[in-house]
Amino acid sequence: MNEEQQTVADIITSTKIAMMTHHSADGALIAHPMATQDVDFTGTVLFIAERGSDKVRDLVADPRVNLAYSGKGSWVSLAGKARIVDDEARLRELWGTFTGAWLEGGPDSPNNILIEVEAESAEYWDAPGSSRTVQLANLARSAIKGERIEGDHDVVDY
Template sequence: MTDEQHDKVAEIIKSTRIAMMTQADATGRLVSRPMATQDVDFTGTVWFIAERDTEKVRDLQANPQVNLAYAGDGSWVSLSGTARVVDDRAKLEELWGTFTGAWMEGGPDNPDNILIEVTGDTAEYWDAPGGGKVVQLVNLVKSAVTGKRVEGDNETVDL
């Protein structure tokens, strides 16, 4: 994988921030939940904050395989990897912010607040030319008129 591909995946994740995390529940059924990305240290690791006593965390401990889907303004990333629950107060304090405090109780000192670390194995990204909704609409109309598909970047990246 090139540095450019790595940087592109990190850029899309950082600009999007909210991921849909898909995982298997206790019955093996796939479920997706929105998660706010706290940090991307892009060696392929993404961090989230969650509450320990939840189905999501229990399911991750039983089956740590996940997919994170990010959909932004003309760009998308699908990152597949392995999740693990991390009990690290210092890292939790480092990542805690006002947004987190609005959704979770007790701050980083609450023992029920934990970290989820997702280590990516592969990522696939799509990047529409020019990005933005207006550009996407223009490309859609251009495609309809010319009969040619819209070209964009689509790359699969091993992490």
Template sequence: MNDNAITDDEGMEKVVSTIKSTRIAMLTHTDRQGRLISHPMATQDVEFDGTVRFITERNSEKVADLTANPQVNIAYSGSGSWVSLSGTARIENDVEKIKELWSTFTDAWMEGGPENPNNVLIVVDGDTAEYWDAPGGSKVTQVAALVKALAGRKRPEGDQGTVSL
């Protein structure tokens, strides 16, 4: 693997592509007892510009935890690619943005529609994103690359890097 072969723009493209193609992410934060907690969350805004948005309930434990300690990590796992986004979360009560992002998928999980005062946004402003991208994309290609790497005692080929947001 040659980290230096990828430009910052190409790395950002890989990050954006993985986030856009992976609707469910794992949001990891620290609870008020200091334990790491992860929640599956549906990414609401896929026009990634360094900020990620999730709709959640104001009265949830995760909102209380994020208010006390806003440092988070969001993990995306796509078809042969992965992104780990580190950033700072904040809670926003933006009814217009919630209306804009609301979908039938959101409606299945959240009560009362976008006007429900208990529905709020978790907005994560990313600091850095690490990405890994396996060659070929298909599982068969990835397994073949892994077997080939094991036989030659070399790391599998692919791209990886860190992007500042």
């Protein structure tokens, strides 16, 4: 894993919730909040979903997705392809109280599956200083000096 891939993984890990955008059956763009279960940043992100959901049917028909993460002064836009994974052992390993609050039946339910997104590329923005105090200080300094705030930005290919 190179430094840019590590930055993407760090932002995703600290943010946890992604907006997953995909194409619906009629071709419209649809976005759903999804809780990231695991990040393997050679470029793989895992989510838990229900097999019978519209989003899973849509992903089977057209696996192209974009995952958008927004955290404390950091953002990632990850483009990739999704696939449905039946792995009860992995599902059991990732299942938690949060997951159980949103999905029925637990990891043993045949309706619960994994969505694995394999990244093709990612773009990230990382503002200097992640605390609100540092961000406000950067804004004040920018206004006083008339200078643009410089942060890290990069495009990462997988």
